[in-house]
Amino acid sequence: MELEKIKELLDKEPEDAVDEILADVEKRYGEIPYITNFMKDMPEIFISRMIYENSVMREFKRMDPKTVELISIAVASALRCEHCLKTHVRVAKRLGVSKEEIFDSVLIASSVSTAAVLAEGTRSVDNAFADEEQGVPSSANCSICNINSELPEED
Known part of the structure; x- marks a missing residue:
């Protein structure tokens, strides 16, 4: 995940950031995996985990x-x-x-x-x-x- 995108995400209200991440996951996966859905109500954990996961799993450039x-x-x-x-x-x-x-x-x-x-x-x-x-x-x-x-x- 690009640093600018991370900064934008962190500047949002937690609920808005969670919604944006969930929409992106669903768009890319065609569904929202169980763990992702389970953690969505814990933005302090969810957002940082998903930033990392997006960087590795969904926006990996190599x-x-x-x-x-x-x-x-x-x-x-x-x-x-x-x-x-x-x-x-x-x-x-x-x-x-x-x-x-x-x-x-x-x-x-x-x-x-x-x-x-x-x-x-x-x-x-x-x-x-x-x-x-x-x-x-x-x-x-x-x-x-x-x-x-x-x-x-x-x-």
């Missing part, structure tokens, strides 16, 4: 809106946020994103999510068995949860 929505779909999928996922799929469809492109972003999210689980899990397994194999006494582990908090060195 990526086109379809790419932003595909990333949003991938992240919502990875985080398993059903509500965000449904919203961003609807918006992507309105922007002309194909079912196959949407599915590809879900597949990418799935692959990265799986890699994250594997990375964390295998490091934990290596760490647990490295102590045993190196003869490190169990007292080297956390006295509260009995887990060594040190991760193995990365190569």
